[in-house]
Amino acid sequence: NLSGATAVGFDGVAATSFTVNSATQITAVAPAHVAGAAAVTVTTPGGTSNPDDPQAYFFYAASPSLAAVAPASGTTAGGTTVTLTGADLLGATAVRFDAVAATSFTVDSATQITAVAPAHVAGAAAVTVTTPGGTSNPVGYVYLAPPTLISLVPDEGPTHAGTVVTLTGTNLTVTTEVRFDATPVSFTVVSPTQVTAVAPAGTDGPVSVTATTPAGTSNALTYTRLPAPGI
The missing domain is CATH 2.60.40.10 (Immunoglobulins)
Structure with missing residues (x-):
């Protein structure tokens, strides 16, 4: 019984516009309203629909x-x-x-x-x-972008700790960790392309050096610990 509708209301606020599509359907544009439920009513020459009908509520969602x-x-x-x-x-x-x-x-x-x-x-x-x-x-x-390593200078040193190694590469600005194999070491970020790190002590032989940032872990480069000379 929607034919001849003269008004559509949302809690008493008139719809911005509405179109009567048929005796059973109306398309309406909701007006501005505070967040929460609003009772929707339709007025025709025969009267106004029941605002307490639980199926006649429109929910206004607050903007996220x-x-x-x-x-x-x-x-x-x-x-x-x-x-x-x-x-x-x-x-x-x-x-x-x-x-x-x-x-x-x-x-x-x-x-x-x-x-x-x-x-x-x-x-x-x-x-x-x-x-x-x-x-x-x-x-x-x-x-x-993920970090990459290009070179280590020097790329070899003694088995004792303390050699300062310069790591050159890309995307190193936010380096969070430098490792020699599984050992984290102290380091300083010099620039987006350079980090200096202090090599730890270890047995002679090659170790893998990597740099880690929030974007991931770099490729590994090899640093070689050299045995002390014997006399």
Whole structure:
């Protein structure tokens, strides 16, 4: 009995517009409203529909917002699990890194989503969440290219500790660890292409040297410990 409808209301607020499609259907544009449930009514020459009908409620979702993403960086290959915190995240239908959809995501609560970052070129990306209430503000995430090593100078030294070795390569700015085989050593980041590290003590022979950043672990280069001369 919707023919001849003269008004559609959302908690008494008139719909922005509406079209009577048939005696059983109306298409309406919802007006602005605070978050929460709104009773939808239709008025015709025969009267106004029952606002207490449980099937005649429309739910206004608040716009989602993001406060942080942690960690705030990861590898260009994707696969980093990140935690997004914010508000009004329930019902999320999409998480995007720039325009690229997250590999997967889980809505943990109204204030937290866990997502897996997709592959992306190196550089900054804007992370957003979409819900029925709209799309959130962006938060920044940085894609880091994996580190590579090109040379070690010197590439050999004594079996005792203390030799300062210069590692040259690429994408070393955020190096978090340098290892000689399985042994982590002290190091200093000099530039995006250079790190200095102090070789540890060990038996003579070759060891593998690697550098690790949030984007992964580099290729290995060989450092050789030389036995002390005998007399």
